[in-house]
Amino acid sequence: MNFVNYYMPTKILLEEDVILNNSNLFHTYGDKALIVTGKTSSIVNGSLKDVTKALDKEGILYDVFNDVEENPSLETVENIAKLGISQKSNFMIGIGGGSPIDASKAAGVLINNPIATRYNLFNSPELKSLPVIAIPTTAGTGTETTPYSIVTDNELQTKHGICQKVFPEIALLDVKYLMFLPEKITINTSIDALSHLIEGYLSSKSNIMSDALAEKGLKLFGECLIMIREKDFNCLVREKLMLASTIAGMVIAQSGTSLPHRMGYALTYFHNIPHGKANGIFLKSYLEFCEDKNKVRKILYLLTLENLDELGNFINNILGYVDSVNYKDICSYADQVFLNKIKLKNHPTPVTREDILKIYNDSLKI
Secondary structure: OOOOOOOOOOEEEEOOOHHHHOHHHHHHHOOEEEEEOOOOHHHHOOHHHHHHHHHHHHOOEEEEEOOOOOOOEHHHHHHHHHHHHHOOOOEEEEEEOHHHHHHHHHHHHHHHOOOOOHHHHOOOOOOOOOOEEEEEOOOOOOHHHOOOOEEEEOOOOEEEEOOOOOOOOEEEEOHHHHOOOOHHHHHHHHHHHHHHHHHHHHOOOOOHHHHHHHHHHHHHHHHHHHHHHHOOOOHHHHHHHHHHHHHHHHHHHHHOOOHHHHHHHHHHHHHOOOHHHHHHOOHHHHHHHOOOHHHHHHHHHHOOOOOHHHHHHHHHHHHOOOOOOOHHHHHHHHHHHHHOHHHHHOOOOOOOHHHHHHHHHHHOOO
16 A cells, blocks of 8 residues: 555535634634635625625624636735735635635735745745635635645746645535536536546545545536536535535645646636636546556546546537647647646656647647
8 A cells, every 4th residue: 555645634614604603713813804705706606795794793804805817817916915914914715716715825825924925936835824714616626625826927828836835724615605606617617626536536646545535526526427417506416516626625635636737727828718628628538548547447437437438528518629729839838738847747657748749639629
């Protein structure tokens, strides 16, 4: 058996009205919160109202930054940090999908280290963040149970993770916040969770603990497959997807992501393809490339699929094809992926530039 090193410090609570029922937990982290969220979704689904009501109940002051864009930029992170420093915030509350929660993690580092700059987010791993409380309102990124914060670097024209490890202190899950999600976002985020489960399961850093979690997450996703295909997103399906996403976060917190994620970043940055779709379109070709056929067969079994063609058809049917990328593009993107040796190490066998190019070519309509 491989050596196991498992660390998962986030307290996870899932229940109806989870925020109001556990408002006393906020006191642990101080008397001044900085709420980080997007422009409208947290208002529509009621999560922002629940948070402010809980903070008012507990007598905790707060400020709200509600201008986080999809795939948050370093400029946005800096703006959040400026507000937090000026208002002397004690802790962060990230509400939304991966973008607000990831932005709150990165900004928490800068607020807790006022002389740090954006560049220290990538070269000073010893810096600590303010405490972060995560309230996910999508079922996809799993950031509520990971130490990662992925931000958009416009100087480098890509997305990449900060070097600090920032696990949320608490993840507060309530399926009612997912009931307002548009169909397209529900599908894209669910495929992001599937990507996490598959990539983490096949990672060179996977172990018996992360594999057990991945298998449970894949089984939950498999139970939702027909409903996803039919776009029947009832409360039970959304709860299972929320659990699968949170479990997937716990998986990649241990084993990381692999090629599909790294390959998808360019599609998101240069072609505005949603993150989940940008990963998902590579899954069939990636699984064909993987040498551990026993695990590939186990993935298909847990997803209730007969073969990889069924997986490919499922993904293409719900996501649609990508036809905005040309051969010159994918050659450039393959070069960039191949240069990222850290991400390549997450794949258990050697990966060549030609392997990456083939996955791009087979997955896209060139």
